[in-house]
Amino acid sequence: MRFTSTRGGDTATFSQAVIKGLAGDGGLFVPETLPDISLYLKRWHGLPYTELASSFLSLFATDIPRDELNHCVELAYSDFPDPITPAPLVKLSDNLHVMELFHGPTLAFKDFALQLLGQFYGRHIRDTGHSLNILGATSGDTGSAAIHGMLKHPGVHSFILYPEGCIAELQERQIACTGSPFVHPFAIKGSFDDTQDIVKQIFGDATFSSTHSLAAVNSINIARLLAQCVYYLHAALKLEASEDNPLEFIVPTGNFGNVLAGWMLSRMGVRGMRFCVATNVNAVVSNFFKTGEYRPGTVTPSHAPSMDIQQASNLERWLWWHFNGNGARVREIMTTLQHDGKFVLDEIPENTDMIRAISCDNAGIETWIRRAWLEKGYLADPHTACAFAAVREDTRGVILATAHPAKFPEVIASVTGQFPQHPSLEILKKRTVIKHILPADVEAVKIAINSHCKNLNYYHHGNNR
Ligand SMILES: *Cc1c(COP(=O)(O)O)cnc(C)c1O
Numbered sequence: 001m002r003f004t005s006t007r008g009g010d011t012a013t014f015s016q017a018v019i020k021g022l023a024g025d026g027g028l029f030v031p032e033t034l035p036d037i038s039l040y041l042k043r044w045h046g047l048p049y050t051e052l053a054s055s056f057l058s059l060f061a062t063d064i065p066r067d068e069l070n071h072c073v074e075l076a077y078s079d080f081p082d083p084i085t086p087a088p089l090v091k092l093s094d095n096l097h098v099m100e101l102f103h104g105p106t107l108a109f110k111d112f113a114l115q116l117l118g119q120f121y122g123r124h125i126r127d128t129g130h131s132l133n134i135l136g137a138t139s140g141d142t143g144s145a146a147i148h149g150m151l152k153h154p155g156v157h158s159f160i161l162y163p164e165g166c167i168a169e170l171q172e173r174q175i176a177c178t179g180s181p182f183v184h185p186f187a188i189k190g191s192f193d194d195t196q197d198i199v200k201q202i203f204g205d206a207t208f209s210s211t212h213s214l215a216a217v218n219s220i221n222i223a224r225l226l227a228q229c230v231y232y233l234h235a236a237l238k239l240e241a242s243e244d245n246p247l248e249f250i251v252p253t254g255n256f257g258n259v260l261a262g263w264m265l266s267r268m269g270v271r272g273m274r275f276c277v278a279t280n281v282n283a284v285v286s287n288f289f290k291t292g293e294y295r296p297g298t299v300t301p302s303h304a305p306s307m308d309i310q311q312a313s314n315l316e317r318w319l320w321w322h323f324n325g326n327g328a329r330v331r332e333i334m335t336t337l338q339h340d341g342k343f344v345l346d347e348i349p350e351n352t353d354m355i356r357a358i359s360c361d362n363a364g365i366e367t368w369i370r371r372a373w374l375e376k377g378y379l380a381d382p383h384t385a386c387a388f389a390a391v392r393e394d395t396r397g398v399i400l401a402t403a404h405p406a407k408f409p410e411v412i413a414s415v416t417g418q419f420p421q422h423p424s425l426e427i428l429k430k431r432t433v434i435k436h437i438l439p440a441d442v443e444a445v446k447i448a449i450n451s452h453c454k455n456l457n458y459y460h461h462g463n464n465r
Helices: 014-020 038-044 049-057 066-077 110-128 141-150 169-176 192-204 206-211 222-238 257-266 284-291 315-322 327-340 362-376 382-388 409-416 423-428 442-452 456-460
Strands: 003-005 029-031 089-093 096-100 133-137 157-163 183-189 214-216 247-252 273-279 355-359 397-401 436-439
Touching (some): 003 014, 038 049, 133 141, 141 157, 141 169, 157 169, 157 192, 222 247, 436 442
Parallel strands (some): 096 397, 133 157, 247 397
Antiparallel strands (some): 003 029
16 A cells, blocks of 8 residues: 555655655645455454454555554553453433543543554664654644653653643643653644644754654644544444444544544445534634635634644645545645635535534533533533534434543533542642743744754664664
């Protein structure tokens, strides 16, 4: 399997695409063709999660020997308290399930992808003798999940940018209280979009990123999407989605990464999958699906900070499929976006692509946390609450619960009287926050990376020793 850039100017093997993150022409890597997996579904039904994951991923990671792939997958999910059922389906009514994706080590769905990405990076380091340094921007949960995924590989520096003052206190503690000398929390005076932009610019500087052996962990990394496909597949098999009895996945959305993974599966011959994107007040993605116009603005902080995003990077991949792999067309649209600050499609995506869209402001989030608790006895975190707002009682639905409620206890307590806790977060409350506050400026970030990578020469020339 080869991977190609959404802008048509670069191709790579799986392992190359994973290490590069962003394609050389500024596009994102996508599988050149999506396999038809309909023939495998019978055989895969009922497989344990990690076996399902290796079977699925082996169709894409064709340059990794199968036993090594199995090993990566086993290790990736070994830190989940229940590796057999990492994504439990909780039944709330005949028509409604919640797929809980927050049982990983950092209590958010991003663990599914980043634990595996950490294993792929570890494998790369072992195979090449070259170390890597991780650079990523986070709206709250990617950072801690990435750090956790990399802590098993000593010597790997993790540079994590997040918008200062804009992520939840416990999210910050998960990034800034690790005590590890290899973790560098960069609190940027700007929005998440600014941090993501800085990261993109740094990766755009090929010399800087190669001399610092930088590797990406953002949802622009194709390995993350493929890892996320697995829990959709698991749920579609378990709940027997079919054209006669479809299943709507209701997905809290920011960067459009989570839901895109599910949507990709629906293009691989898994029948009966429908989708709903649920944004918070930063409704760029839901507006796009409702109107065909994509117009990112400035971020409004909300109760659901991990979705306080206006630039939905992964939409570029969706466009590539939407235009049947026409990289020139995608490149054109991205240029328009850069010049005009927006682009408009001729058709309304909601009508053609099985993706419905809603948005939910802070008042809505509070309402739906309260209603989920009172009506269903379910404690939803503020991100997941946006998905509850989209439930249609007459449709079979699966809500993707993306974070553990204990990560956002204040708003939950204020509307339900419940104060959710988790032991791993209680430990962090006692530690000191150590972070570097930096301006939203690429050069400042580069200087900081440089000064923290004192051992760079050693890492960079690791092969020669
Ligand atoms: C990252 C995140 C999201 C948004 O996921 P996308 O892939 O960016 O759409 C939603 N909820 C939580 C808790 C997250 O951490």
